[in-house]
């Protein structure tokens with residue numbers, strides 16, 4: 600039986616790679632539904648190729664156009680209908696969460712409630728509402744949450760078959776981003792082209808800027824803490840420019856397991872869809888003879904203050920990571936729209952975190968209102984930059 604895949608964020612970098620995996624393994628997977636933000640022409644092409652039961656596009660005008668183009672045989676929904684209502688009407692086995700921010704939070708929770716598999720790329724969901732998501736996962740034995748983020752997929756694979764009490768720490772690797780070799784004093788003059796030009800991965804704009812500030816690694820620490828049930832101080836970050844070792848697990852006897860491979864998002868996506876089986880390699884495999892040296896070093900925390908902001912928010916827990924994530928999203932958006940400078944991003948986030956009233960165990964409504972407060976507060980501070 601083919602597994603039916605519902606892809607949220609199908610026109611983005613992870614979404615498109617997911618469709619490449621589905622295309623490659625047509626005998627294993629089919630597309631149940633697709634959801635996108637604004638790229639109607641891309642979505643229309645995906646509809647023609649994959650024939651889903653229904654699609655969602657945030658933009659209402661684009662939804663009207665798609666209804667005209669595809670007729671009554673295709674269910675088309677838009678923002679006013681609600682993304683989670685769209686998901687509720689689709690018959691699927693696996694939800695791929697590949698939007699950014701918390702847009703898909705309700706859809707992820709609903710999928711877990713129904714005992715479905717969630718293949719999660721969208722780390723902001725766990726950062727903002729990890730407690731709620733993990734509780735829902737625990738309550739529904741049929742449900743599963745498999746990471747797509749390459750580092751978390753690596754750790755998930757290394758942990759397979761081991762006991763939680765035997766794990767000493769997780770080592771999250773990261774290439775160091777596009778600014779690794781640029782001096783901190785020059786960040787004020789760095790161009791946007793440089794900032795979004797990641798040396799190893801081709802990704803959406805938001806995660807690309809997060810990779811340049813190292814906030815992406817910070818969000819990943821929080822994501823890993825929820826996924827694998829470890830305190831953030833048991834999660835170490837290592838800069839590894841070659842991006843060959845995707846992450847590691849150190850056990851209490853000092854043994855370290857690492858997952859290695861080429862830098863290709865189709866690998867972790869494919870694994871999240873096929874787990875516990877493995878399918879054949881979508882790309883050429885790693886050739887050790889072509890590798891010369893692998894480098895590892897500690898991140899420069901002074902040059903990249905976002906990393907410590909994330910550690911602080913993670914230690915504070917409760918509402919702080921939600922504020923961190925929302926402030927980052929708005930600050931990065933403002934930077935991409937030339938409203939603030941690159942060096943303003945960590946300063947704005949730090950100030951929003953400083954202004955927020957901490958809530959220890961927020962429920963879903965509180966998460967929503969804390970998120971909305973952080974969005975407005977960040978917008979205000981960006982205007983003042």
Ligand SMILES: NC(=O)c1ccc[n+]([C@@H]2O[C@H](COP(=O)([O-])OP(=O)(O)OC[C@H]3O[C@@H](n4cnc5c(N)ncnc54)[C@H](OP(=O)(O)O)[C@@H]3O)[C@@H](O)[C@H]2O)c1
Nearest residue numbers: 608609610611612613635636637638698720721722802803
């Ligand atoms: N890219 C990677 O290699 C990678 C790796 C690991 C983790 N991640 C994580 O995966 C997530 C997605 O990253 P990405 O790089 O794929 O981002 P992206 O290229 O910017 O794609 C985002 C997707 O979400 C859609 N979208 C935006 N707003 C929406 C809304 N309100 N409703 C429905 N869909 C909406 C976009 O649609 P339109 O394009 O039509 O506007 C697009 O399809 C992020 O959380 C990121 O941190 C990404």
